[in-house]
Amino acid sequence: MRRIDAIAIVFGLFLAGGASYLLLRVGGLDSLDAGVWSQLLLVGVVIAWLGTYLFRVSTQTMTYNQQLKDYEEAVLQKRLDAMSPEELAELQAEIERESQPTSDPEA
Numbered sequence: 001m002r003r004i005d006a007i008a009i010v011f012g013l014f015l016a017g018g019a020s021y022l023l024l025r026v027g028g029l030d031s032l033d034a035g036v037w038s039q040l041l042l043v044g045v046v047i048a049w050l051g052t053y054l055f056r057v058s059t060q061t062m063t064y065n066q067q068l069k070d071y072e073e074a075v076l077q078k079r080l081d082a083m084s085p086e087e088l089a090e091l092q093a094e095i096e097r098e099s100q101p102t103s104d105p106e107a
Contacts, residue, residue: 001063017042 020041024034056062083091 013042013045016045 017038021034021038024037025031027034029037080088
């Protein structure tokens with residue numbers, strides 16, 4: 001999320017709070033009750049928004065984590081593309097050696 005996006009969201013929340021206050025006033029509540037209920041609604045929305053943020057942090061689906069993963073994959077792909085066929089064969093043989101179960105002669 002870019003900084004301008006965050007500013008737009010906060011501004012939208014500010015406008016939503018004012019709109020909910022006005023709707024509650026038009027709905028028949030006095031100014032004190034309308035203010036309390038609009039603040040309660042706004043706090044609920046902010047807590048829900050925070051919950052989605054914490055969920056994305058805990059599941060590591062944040063934009064930064066995805067960009068880092070894409071970058072690491074691109075670097076590895078570039079390294080593979082730069083390898084000669086002999087180096088690729090050697091790497092594949094090394095991977096096969098490491099993936100085979102080793103038998104312990106002393107066991």
